[in-house]
């Protein structure tokens with residue numbers, strides 16, 4: 001896949017996710033083999049106003065490259081201005097969010113709302129492309145609802161606007177995260193597009209990743225929820241794509257070790273207070289399916305001292321060793337199966 005100067009064969013990409021793909025999680029996914037990582041989406045209006053929290057979200061380390069900053073907004077002026085600010089942080093490319101279904105975004109005419117205004121969408125895309133000298137890509141959905149799927153009408157408009165690649169989540173806005181992603185539509189997009197297509201939606205395992213490539217013929221794939229608490233998925237996908245079989249099967253020790261690494265990075269990036277607080281949402285997924293996990297989770301999410309959190313996790317690891325001897329630890333395959341039964345979304 002080529003985007004500007006970037007050339008990666010069959011990239012496996014970490015999807016942008018608000019409150020998830022901060023620097024700490026991106027670094028972990030990178031270490032496990034994610035080829036490209038995206039920031040959380042960042043409001044163009046907030047960048048224009050210099051809101052510190054939004055500015056912080058644009059920071060990344062060279063280690064993460066290729067790294068992409070994603071912005072959203074509802075006007076050509078705001079988006080062009082935000083694009084210039086974002087480009088000054090030197091991401092490898094900029095991405096525009098035309099897919100967010102949330103009320104706080106789509107309700108204000110940004111994100112997926114622009115699927116109902118293809119002309120305006122194209123104008124915003126063109127204004128961003130014109131404002132910066134790095135490549136600009138788009139991430140979107142297949143349409144607003146099942147009755148108005150218009151992705152095939154949108155693609156040529158974005159191509160004419162100078163967009164360098166398009167990531168497509170195979171759902172409509174109305175579907176939010178319900179049902180299963182429609183990979184047939186992504187295959188259709190690939191047939192029609194002249195620019196690279198990145199396929200997204202419901203890749204929960206390495207097998208799903210391979211199936212997505214085969215089903216859609218996409219140039220790259222993008223993994224979101226399947227990586228939460230399970231960054232190992234990037235390594236597994238690589239193993240399957242390169243060697244024909246998966247050899248990484250993380251046990252409880254690996255999962256706990258990565259949770260601790262994630263916490264350390266979170267504290268390093270955000271400081272002790274916020275680094276510890278913001279990790280709370282992640283323990284459940286790292287420990288999912290392990291025995292007697294609810295008790296330990298309750299303690300983890302009440303603990304304010306990150307070193308104590310590490311102690312709790314290490315103690316739990318010792319407990320797990322005992323559970324394993326008693327035959328109470330489930331196989332990773334079972335965990336995965338559970339994991340794919342949808343993570344709870346806001």
Ligand SMILES: Cc1cc2nc3c(=O)[nH]c(=O)nc-3n(C[C@H](O)[C@H](O)[C@H](O)COP(=O)(O)O)c2cc1C
Pocket residue numbers: 015016017018019020039040041070097099100139169200201202203222223224225226345
């Ligand atoms: C918690 C969460 C936050 C998300 N935030 C963003 C975002 O900031 N920008 C974006 O383009 N998509 C966002 N998404 C959508 C994902 O990037 C992705 O398109 C969607 O989850 C489908 O892929 P998946 O089935 O692999 O999760 C978010 C999804 C989740 C679950």
